[in-house]
Amino acid sequence: MEDAKGQWQRSRSVTLAIYMRDQRQIATFGQSVDRKLDQLKKILPADLIIAHTSDQPLQVKENIHLFLRALYEAILLVVVCFFDWFLGMATGAHHGPGHSDNTWHDFRCFVHVGN
Numbered sequence: 237m238e239d240a241k242g243q244w245q246r247s248r249s250v251t252l253a254i255y256m257r258d259q260r261q262i263a264t265f266g267q268s269v270d271r272k273l274d275q276l277k278k279i280l281p282a283d284l285i286i287a288h289t290s291d292q293p294l295q296v297k298e299n300i301h302l303f304l305r306a307l308y309e310a311i312l313l314v315v316v317c318f319f320d321w322f323l324g325m326a327t328g329a330h331h332g333p334g335h336s337d338n339t340w341h342d343f344r345c346f347v348h349v350g351n
Contacts, residue, residue, distance in 0.1 A: 251289070266293030 239245050256265040273286055280286075 256292075262293045262296050266291070 254269055256262060277286060
């Protein structure tokens with residue numbers, strides 16, 4: 237822990253590792269741990285610092301959010317490219333990758349690697 241001058245204050249510490257059992261909900265587990273820690277704070281000395289070094293429920297929530305965002309972006313990209321391709325086919329402007337009169341369409345919907 238840092239003091240007001242930014243110097244690290246070193247002292248003894250205790251690390252407690254708590255793991256969830258299989259087939260349980262991580263959010264419920266995290267809330268249960270927080271409730272137990274709040275109960276302990278009432279009986280422990282006031283100058284004792286209790287801090288989370290890792291918050292697994294929060295990490296799971298963030299990872300699910302990142303996964304869903306990437307999934308939605310991928311779905312949107314596929315829909316936009318398909319719709320653009322379909323419009324190109326319907327108007328006769330698309331003859332395949334690299335052979336289109338509509339260069340912007342090829343640039344957006346096809347990834348060209350190398351030549």
